[in-house]
Amino acid sequence: MDAVLYCADRVVTMAPDDGEVDAFVVADGRVRDVGTAAELRAAWAGRAVEERLRGVVTPGLIDAHLHMQRAGLKALDYLQPEDDVDRFIVEMRESFDDDGPEHPPFVDRIRALERVQPLLHALGITTVVDPAVTPDELRGYQAVKQSGLLTMRTVAMPYLELTRGDAAEIDDVIARLAGIGAATGFGDDLLSLGGIKVYLDGEALKGQAWLEDPWDASGYTGLRRIPEAEYRRLVTWCAARGWGVGTHAVGSAAVALAVDAAASAGTPVADLRFQIIHGYLETPATAMEQAAGAGVIASLQPSIIWHNGAGLRAALGDRAERANPVRSWLDHGATVAFGSDGPFFAFDPRHLMWQAVTRRIAGDDRPLDTSEAITLPEAFAAYTTGAARAAYAEGDRGVIAPGSCADWVLWPVDPTEVAIDDLRTLPVLRTEAAGRTVYRKDPA
Ligand SMILES: [Zn+2]
Incomplete structure (x- = not known):
């Protein structure tokens, strides 16, 4: 050798x-x-x-939540061939509301990945978890891998596009997953299947985070996308059949349900790397403790608070101060995996580690409550050892070891x-x- x-x-x-x-x-x-x-x-x-x-x-850094193929498609739209990662960061910030093309020609998916991988490597990123991969996107990843051009280790989380969350739709999802045969972990250390992606609530700035305490005097508690019984049924089935579940859960009620469903699935979920994705608004201490005990990962994005902090303050006042409680997640013993939700939110790991340490937010000179700040070594661990766990690769990535x-x-x-x-x-x-x-x- x-x-x-x-x-x-x-x-x-x-x-x-x-x-x-x-x-x-x-x-x-x-x-x-x-x-x-x-x-x-x-x-x-x-x-x-x-x-x-x-x-x-x-x-190498691991971004536990990066829509890499979408980032590549946007790069094709917004960048000149000679543009570097600094230009890319600016262009993505300025095109925040553009989701990128929904149905690009297949060849563009390959070009997109070729374009974007070097830009992300320039930030020190060597693994991404792509948190919502459609069948077309998965084909794109496979094609790039087959041609020897996949340089970013990629964990693809299948997105099953639940729209109603009713019993018939959950039955359909279960039938589709069962029909694959393979499950989470299928693949190799370059491209593999992660857990499925499920949305339990919506976006906080749109008032859709599902909260235990109402948003306002009207009693409105937010958006819940799947009835509790159906969500629990899906989680229980996935745990028993080797599928991990990454649940988009922003508000306190969504986080509490997602953690409890995982912890009471009847099959241990830690090895399947069940994840609470976002988990940042009025996160209950009981849920953080239960997540730590069950081995459910907190997949957190300092970028979302960077972008939304000022807006959440305007909407919720003091209730926004402890948003994205990374300190509390860690103190309760949970594994914290950092990611970005790029390219839509800021995705430079250096900036996001700085945010998690300083609690600074865009558009407001006052940081959010610094009792939820973490140290720089803790932030670095969330981008390496913590995120490696979310990528099914602890001990293998995020460390330099024999x-x-x-x-x-x-x-x-x-x-x-x-x-x-x-x-x-x-x-x-x-x-x-x-x-x-x-x-x-x-x-x-
Ligand atoms: Zn996302």
Whole structure:
């Protein structure tokens, strides 16, 4: 094998109790060894070629909620061929309300993925969970993988387009899932099936989050898309048949039901990586505790609060202050996976880690209640080890450890220790996925 011994200023492995290390060995797309340069030079003498890296290496980042193919289709619409990721970020921000083409020609799906993957690799991202994949999108991913052009490890969550949530529709979904035979986890470490995506409530800024306490004096509690009994039936069936369920649940009542349905499904759901997706408005402490106990993942997007914080304050006053309670989720022992909901919401991981640490929001100088702030190392863990769990890849991705995927990022300094305001402009120098260089910053 052609082994490479990488020696850096430091390697942040994200593995527990690894001590100070500055070197690792890669062969055949996998990390083979981790240690100090002196140790590894001795252990791999004559068997590995040494390469010096100027900077600090971390695991590749995992965005646990990124609509990558839609991002690519929008990139085709909004970017010139020479445009880079900074331009992409601006264009996506300015076209916030454009969902992108709904029924593009199939060849555009392939072009879209080819266009967008390098842009995301430039942000240090090496894995995405695409949280709502239609059959056409899944075909797009498969085609790109077959042609050898899929460089982003992708977990595709099938979206079954429930519109009514009544018994007949749930029966239909169950029949369709049963008919596939395969279930969550099918695939390999480049492209695999995640859990199904289900919507239990709507969007908070549209007043659709399903809350325990009414939105206002009218008594309106929000939108519930699936009757409780039907939702529980679907969850119970999925748990028994090997399908994970990622539930869009924004408001307190939706989160409470989603967690309880998972915890009482009759089959353990932790290995299926059941997820509460969003889970940010008046999240009940009891639900967070129950989620931690059942191994239900909190899939959270600091971007949504960044965009919606000021609007939620206007709508709910003090009730909005603790929105996206990341601190509480962690303190209750839940696994937190960070993602972005890009390209619709901001998707630069550096910006979102900064948001989770500072609780700053767009359009208002006052941060949201900082008692829900987390530390930068905690934010980095949510983008690596935490998100790896949501990607069915803990121990394999989001860490640099013997046997793990050789997915890593080179930064000029340690991104887990940098002054928080400097994080947003800290450049990614190089990104590797499966032992391949998928991004390299020009030495300007
Ligand atoms: Zn989304």
